[in-house]
Structures are given as structure tokens and as C-alpha cells.
Amino acid sequence: MANTPHGGVLKDLVARDAPIQAQLVAEAATLRDLVLSERQLCDLELIINGGFSPLEGFMDEKDYNSVVETMRLADRTLFPIPVTLDVSEAERDELDIKPGRRLTLRDPRDDQALAILNVSDVYRPDKAKEAERVLGADDIAHPSVAYLRNRAKDLYVGGSIQAIQLPTYHDYVSLRFTPSELRAHFKKMAWRKVVAFQTRNPMHRAHRELTVRAARQRLANVLIHPVVGMTKPGDVDHYTRVRVYQAIMPKYPNGMAHLALLPLAMRMAGPREAVWHAIIRKNYGATHFIVGRDHAGPGKNSHGEDFYGPYDAQTLVTEFKDELAIEMVPFQMMTYIPSLEEYQPIDEVPKGVATLNISGTELRHRLKRGAAIPEWFSYADVVKALRESYPPRTKQGFVLFLTGLYNSGKDSIARALQVTLNQQGGRSVSLLLGETVRSELSSELGFSVEDRHKNIQRIAFVSAELSRAGAAVIAAPIAPYERSRAAARDHVVSSAGPGGNFFLIHVATPLEVAEKTDRKGVYAKARRGEIKGFTGIDDVYEPPKAADITVDTSQQTIPEIVHSMSFGFSLAVLV
Ligand code: PPS
Numbered sequence: 001m002a003n004t005p006h007g008g009v010l011k012d013l014v015a016r017d018a019p020i021q022a023q024l025v026a027e028a029a030t031l032r033d034l035v036l037s038e039r040q041l042c043d044l045e046l047i048i049n050g051g052f053s054p055l056e057g058f059m060d061e062k063d064y065n066s067v068v069e070t071m072r073l074a075d076r077t078l079f080p081i082p083v084t085l086d087v088s089e090a091e092r093d094e095l096d097i098k099p100g101r102r103l104t105l106r107d108p109r110d111d112q113a114l115a116i117l118n119v120s121d122v123y124r125p126d127k128a129k130e131a132e133r134v135l136g137a138d139d140i141a142h143p144s145v146a147y148l149r150n151r152a153k154d155l156y157v158g159g160s161i162q163a164i165q166l167p168t169y170h171d172y173v174s175l176r177f178t179p180s181e182l183r184a185h186f187k188k189m190a191w192r193k194v195v196a197f198q199t200r201n202p203m204h205r206a207h208r209e210l211t212v213r214a215a216r217q218r219l220a221n222v223l224i225h226p227v228v229g230m231t232k233p234g235d236v237d238h239y240t241r242v243r244v245y246q247a248i249m250p251k252y253p254n255g256m257a258h259l260a261l262l263p264l265a266m267r268m269a270g271p272r273e274a275v276w277h278a279i280i281r282k283n284y285g286a287t288h289f290i291v292g293r294d295h296a297g298p299g300k301n302s303h304g305e306d307f308y309g310p311y312d313a314q315t316l317v318t319e320f321k322d323e324l325a326i327e328m329v330p331f332q333m334m335t336y337i338p339s340l341e342e343y344q345p346i347d348e349v350p351k352g353v354a355t356l357n358i359s360g361t362e363l364r365h366r367l368k369r370g371a372a373i374p375e376w377f378s379y380a381d382v383v384k385a386l387r388e389s390y391p392p393r394t395k396q397g398f399v400l401f402l403t404g405l406y407n408s409g410k411d412s413i414a415r416a417l418q419v420t421l422n423q424q425g426g427r428s429v430s431l432l433l434g435e436t437v438r439s440e441l442s443s444e445l446g447f448s449v450e451d452r453h454k455n456i457q458r459i460a461f462v463s464a465e466l467s468r469a470g471a472a473v474i475a476a477p478i479a480p481y482e483r484s485r486a487a488a489r490d491h492v493v494s495s496a497g498p499g500g501n502f503f504l505i506h507v508a509t510p511l512e513v514a515e516k517t518d519r520k521g522v523y524a525k526a527r528r529g530e531i532k533g534f535t536g537i538d539d540v541y542e543p544p545k546a547a548d549i550t551v552d553t554s555q556q557t558i559p560e561i562v563h564s565m566s567f568g569f570s571l572a573v574l575v
Contacts, residue, residue: 001192002183002285003326007054007077010283012180013115013163014048024164028104028113032095034087035106036114039147041167042229042265043083044105046280048115048163049178051264053283058085060158061123068133071272078323079279080272082134084125085117088153097122097157107167114167119159127152135269141302143233144267167263172228172242177260182223183285185258193220195329196286198277198295200231200266201360202244202386204378206334208251209343214290214329215256222257223286224249230265232298240389247381260284268298274313275320282326291317292331336376368393390498397427397467397499399492403479403544404507405536406522407514409553411435413507414476416562427472432459434477447533453484460488467492467499480541505565506547511536513554 005011017024036044046052054077059067062074064082071080087097095103101119106112131138131145140146169176177185186194195214199207203224215222226245228238242261249259264280267273273296281289295313300306317328332345335355349355358366358377366373370392373383400417402410411433421429438445441458445451456479463473479485485504493500514536515523526534533539551561 002186002194003282003287005050005053005179005283006079006279006324009053010050010179010183011047011053011056012050012178013056013161014166014178015180017163020162021164024116024162025113027102028116028164031102031104031116033104033106033113034085034091034095034117035108035111037086037108037151039230039265040085040105041107041109041114042263043085044115044161045167045229045263047083047161049166049180051179051262051280051283052083053179055079055083057117057120057160058156058158059083060120061156064123064125064156064158068130071275078275078320080134080275081267081269082130084156085158086153087122087155087157089155091153092122092155092157105161110168112168113164115164116162117157117159118162119157121158122155123158124154125156134272135267135298136307137301139301139307141300142268142298142307144269144298171239172261175242175259175261176263177284179284182260186221186285189221189255189258191221193218193288194223194286195220195288195290196223196225196281196284197290198262198281198292199224199226200235200241202236202241202382203248204382205251205376206336206343208248210332210334210345211290212252212256213332213334213345214288218288218327218329220288221255222252223281223284224257224259225262225281225284225286226259227264227266228261229263232266232268236386237389240385243385243388244382247379247385251379266296268296270295270297270308271312271316274317275324278317278324278326278328282324286326288327288329289317290329290331293333295331338376341376364390370394391470393501395426395470396501397470397472397496398501398503399463399467399473399475399496400503400505401463401479401485401488402474402476402505402507403485403547404509405511405514405541406478406534407518407520408507408509409514409558410476410505410507412558413505413551413553413561414474416558417474417565420562420566421472421474427470428466429472429474430466432462432473432475432477437475437477447539449481452479453481453487456481456484456488457491460491463488464492464496464500467501468496470499478535478541480535480539482542482545485544503548504544504546506544506550507553508543508550509553 047055059082066072066074067079067082073079097119099119099121103117104113105115105117107114127148128138131148135142135144197211211222245259274291278289291314294310298307314330334343335346335357336343338356367390402414404410418429418431437459442455445455459475459477463475466473489502492502525531526537535541
């Protein structure tokens with residue numbers, strides 16, 4: 001028997017509104033549209049599928065203030081996290097959002113009309129208070145404070161929702177269950193007790209052991225219920241994690257566990273979030289819920305201290321035990337005992353018995369180096385899924401970005417590097433010389449400050465895409481401005497994933513040498529004024545302040561430079 005939903009009734013708005021769906025679709029086509037943000041889309045899905053029961057819409061001012069201050073809706077039902085729809089003043093004016101207005105809420109990915117919002121009020125939240133009360137501190141180091149301060153718009157719109165349809169997914173469709181579907185599944189399988197396990201991380205053997213143990217002790221089944229909406233920035237992406245979960249499911253005793261994905265946008269709100277997670281799992285039908293040490297913790301604050309105490313979440317969930325009516329299972333830290341070849345809760349291991357563990361940091365190190373990950377720590381299929389997404393540095397893409405004056409020798413170095421890398425093999429090598437880019441990508445651009453900047457950002461974009469796919473990229477524009485080079489580095493590092501290895505090489509050959517050896521006479525033309533704004537003559541070249549390597553073709557031969565560079569990079573990538 002699935003657990004009773006929070007508030008007594010599952011608010012499955014999709015099922016409730018199914019009889020008038022055609023009518024809602026027709027009306028949605030006539031209304032003004034609000035295209036949802038990624039977070040709002042996650043929130044809407046849980047409102048309309050009943051995961052946020054008893055909510056039936058985005059919170060109005062009364063509920064919002066009550067939740068912020070007391071963790072309860074205005075009718076006193078326990079609900080610890082504000083679920084709000086933020087809009088800008090411009091959106092309010094443009095869409096004429098006011099009480100009584102009906103708006104179509106659209107999926108930002110495919111523009112589908114998902115719901116109609118019946119606006120009850122538009123209000124200005126006190127963001128400082130929301131941060132302090134809900135998240136514990138108005139500190140920008142908290143990812144949700146950063147979201148609230150930098151991304152959430154200034155006004156919130158309250159109102160009830162009529163559901164048209166759930167968002168459409170193209171990934172892991174068969175693993176996505178609504179609360180109604182999961183409840184039906186438990187019923188079909190005759191599961192009476194279900195221990196839900198929340199996670200936003202890859203799972204290894206210790207997690208399998210602790211969930212099996214929690215279930216056995218309570219004669220229950222296990223629901224692996226990972227978050228695939230929004231998690232903490234920097235987390236392992238959900239595609240990789242779901243492959244990991246799929247790899248671990250067959251390791252459970254036959255028929256014990258079920259995997260379902262939760263499209264929640266986490267707030268990393270620690271204790272309040274743990275209560276929220278318990279409510280959500282109860283709505284999905286679970287009877288028990290595992291609450292971790294530092295559950296949904298956001299890491300360190302700007303003073304280097306943890307935002308919440310390690311057991312604050314367990315304490316708060318215990319405080320509301322009766323109202324929550326889902327049994328909390330404290331997460332037991334498991335450790336491996338090599339002499340017994342098994343895992344045991346760390347607090348049950350007798351003194352003096354040797355134990356083994358691999359921390360998250362150590363695991364990332366091993367993945368990076370392609371080092372062994374022992375069978376006692378994780379399953380071979382799990383490690384394989386992680387290795388595919390986190391290849392060792394020797395298999396990752398990278399960008400060698402050469403900058404220097406015209407005729408500084410950067411093109412010759414770039415060509416020589418290309419040959420050297422081709423000889424090594426193992427990666428596809430792409431050469432983006434200034435002249436190639438100018439003719440193939442940037443033919444309409446000139447040499448103004450803005451055009452040069454744009455040219456470099458195009459190179460950065462292409463480089464990031466290639467290196468993300470595992471290629472070695474050698475780019476060699478003049479790139480005279482620090483700002484453009486910094487933006488290029490930022491783009492590659494932030495968007496190329498494991499291929500975000502960016503090395504800036506300053507080809508610092510002096511102007512006199514570049515000019516003296518210029519057989520094409522381009523500098524001579526610039527001196528005569530036939531080319532205007534030429535770098536080094538009548539336009540600036542800002543030497544890089546933080547090049548990874550500086551070379552000079554007037555001091556070293558090209559083979560010497562290439563040789564020294566492969567030394568410089570050998571530890572990082574060129575092996
Ligand atoms: S930048 O600043 O990074 O966008 O420059 P880049 O794309 O590397 O382009 C360099 C080529 O353009 C020719 N050229 C100029 N360079 C500098 N300043 C001015 N005003 C200028 N006008 C034309 C320059 O000779 C390089 O040509 P290639 O084809 O590489 O010989």
C-alpha cells in the first residue's frame with residue numbers, strides 16, 4: 001500500500017483536468033504566453049503531477065510569506081520551500097499580468113502549452129528575508145542565494161494551475177514515473193513498505209549496501225529516486241548518472257528495488273529541503289525515506305564553513321515526524337572491511353579493524369589519471385559508465401591557443417604542432433590558423449576592436465565544440481586583446497566539459513624580428529599607411545599577463561619550441 005499523500009489527497013492535476021483537456025488546449029492558443037525557465041519547468045511538472053501535493057499552483061503572497069516564515073502554507077499545512085513563479089517588471093507590463101488574467105505556460109524546449117495559470121496576485125518578494133529564512137543565510141556562496149539574487153526575476157506571480165499535459169522527454173522515458181504511476185506500480189507489485197533513496201550523485205557499492213540494509217531491516221522494498229531536474233552546479237550530469245543507476249540496479253536482490261527519475265529542481269536548502277524531499281517521496285507513495293548526513297547541503301559558505309550542521313536535516317525531519325507520516329531512515333555511513341570482504345556501518349565496526357574507503361575527490365583523481373578503481377569500491381559497469389563520460393586526460397580534447405604578432409612564427413609553430421600530434425595519434429587534430437578562420441568563418445569581419453573580438457569568440461566556440469568531442473585544437477590568430485583571450489579561455493573551460501583544457505601560448509617574437517623577416521612585405525605596407533590599424537604598427541598588441549607558455553622564434557628554433565612545449569604539456573595532455 002502506497003503512503004497517503006501529503007494533505008490527504010494526491011493533487012494529480014493532469015488526471016483532474018483530462019476531461020477538459022481539449023477545451024484548455026483551444027483556450028491556451030488564444031492566451032498570452034509565458035515561456036518557463038528551466039527551474040520553473042521542473043516546478044510546474046511537480047505541481048501538475050502531484051509531486052508537490054497539496055499545492056495546486058504557484059504560491060500566492062499569503063502562502064509564500066507563511067512558508068518563508070513558518071514552513072507552513074497559510075492553511076498551516078507543513079510545506080518548507082517556496083514554489084514561486086518569478087517574472088520581470090517588463091514581462092508583467094508586456095503580458096499585462098494581473099489578478100484574473102489567464103496565461104499559457106509553455107515549455108522552453110519545444111514551446112508546448114503545458115498549463116494555464118489563473119493569476120491571483122503579483123507581488124514583490126523580500127529576497128533578503130527569503131534567503132535568510134529558507135536558505136539560512138543571504139550568502140552568495142549558496143547556489144540558491146546566487147540563483148535568487150542573480151537569476152530570479154523581481155516579481156512573483158501567484159495562481160492556480162489547470163494542467164494540459166506533462167512536459168515531453170526524449171531521454172530515459174521509461175524511467176520517468178509520475179506519483180500516480182509509481183503508486184500503481186507499488187500496488188501491482190504488492191509492495192507495502194518502500195524505502196526511498198534520494199541522490200544527486202553516482203552510486204557505488206556502499207550505496208547499494210546501505211539501501212539493501214535499510215530495506216531488509218524494515219522488510220521493505222527500495223525506491224532509487226534520483227533527482228534529474230536541477231542539482232548543484234558542478235554535479236555529474238544526469239545522463240551519466242542514470243547510466244550509472246541502470247548499471248547498479250541488477251546488483252540488487254531480485255525484485256527488491258525499483259528505479260524512477262525525479263524531475264525536481266533542488267534548492268540545496270539542507271534541513272528544509274530534507275523535509276520537502278520527505279513530503280515529495282510521500283506523494284510518490286514511499287513509506288520510508290533515507291535522510292543523509294548533510295542532506296542536500298550546498299557546501300561551504302563565504303567564510304569557508306558549512307552552511308548547515310551535519311545532522312540538522314535529520315533533526316528537522318524528526319521534529320515533524322508525526323505530521324510527515326513518512327518514516328525517516330537515518331543514512332548509515334558504510335565502510336569496507338577487507339578482512340571480511342563486506343561493507344558494515346562505520347559505527348558498528350570494532351576498534352582496530354582495518355577499513356577501506358575512497359573519497360569522492362580520490363575517485364575523481366583516479367578517473368582523471370585512468371587509474372584503477374577497485375571492485376570492492378564499485379561495480380565494473382558503473383566504472384565503465386563514469387569512464388566514458390570522464391575520460392582520462394590522455395583521452396580528453398584540448399585547445400592550444402597561440403597568440404602573437406603577424407609573422408611572429410605562430411603559424412609555423414602551429415603547423416609543426418599539428419604534425420607532432422598527428423604522429424602521436426589517438427586524437428583528431430584541428431588547425432585553426434588566423435587566415436583560415438578569416439576566410440571560412442569571419443569573412444565579413446574587419447579589424448576594428450569589436451570585429452577582432454568577435455573573430456576570437458568564434459574561434460573559441462569552434463574550439464570548444466571540437467575539444468568537447470575529444471579533438472586536439474590548435475588555434476593561431478593574432479588575438480591582440482587580453483579581454484578577447486580571457487573570454488575565449490572562459491568559454492572553452494566552461495562549455496567543453498572534460499575537453500575544457502585550454503593552454504595559452506604567447507609567441508613573443510619581437511616586432512623588429514617579425515618585421516625584418518616579413519617576406520610578404522605586409523609590415524612595409526602598414527608602415528606606408530596602405531593598411532590601417534595594423535597590429536604592432538598603429539594598433540595595440542597587449543602581451544598576455546598569464547600565458548601558460550611563452551616562446552620566441554628569435555631565440556629558439558621551431559623544433560626546439562615544439563619539443564619544449566610537449567615537455568610543458570606532457571603531464572597534462574600531450575602524452
Ligand atoms: S585578429 O586580430 O586575431 O582578429 O587577427 P587575425 O584573425 O589573426 O588576422 C590576421 C590576418 O589579417 C591580416 N590583416 C591584419 N592583421 C592585423 N591588423 C590589421 N589591421 C590587418 N589587416 C589585415 C594579417 O596580415 C593576417 O593575415 P594572414 O592571412 O594571416 O597573413
